[in-house]
Amino acid sequence: MHPFHFGSSKEDVLQAIPERKIKKLVAGKKLLAVLRIGELIHVFDAQCPHRGADLTQANINRAGEIICPLHHYRFDMTTGDVRSGYCPPLAVYRSELKDNGLHIYLP
Ligand code: FES
Structure with a gap:
């Protein structure tokens, strides 16, 4: 498996993905959402599995949950x-x- 690669250094990545803001990333044919909390990075599908809403517009809460905007x-x-x-x-x-x-x- 060949990993998808983003940014050229750790600092680059930390700067490009503002903390607690969800960033959209295009990886080949996939639309990903990337969320950073400190140096912890979460990557997930940018489309909600319910009805496909854009999860880069989602909120996050203190319980570590992504809340779909729709x-x-x-x-x-x-x-x-x-x-x-x-x-x-x-x-x-x-x-x-x-x-x-x-x-x-990515799979
Ligand atoms: S589209 Fe319905 S909860 Fe996300």
Whole structure:
């Protein structure tokens, strides 16, 4: 598996992804949403698994949940599990912040 690569250094990535703001990232044909909390990075599908709303417009809460802007379903930002609502889980992707940038492992 070839990781998708973003940024050229750790500092680059930290600067390009403002903390607690969700950034949209195009990785090939995939639209991803990237959320940074400190140096912890969460990568997930930019489309809500319920009806496809844009999750880069989502809110996040202190419980580590992503709240969809459309029907307010809530997803665990680490596992993608549905915490509130009825739909499949949100696809989340493993990533690593390295000295040469962010590596995102897509299936
Ligand atoms: S589209 Fe996200 S909760 Fe309905």
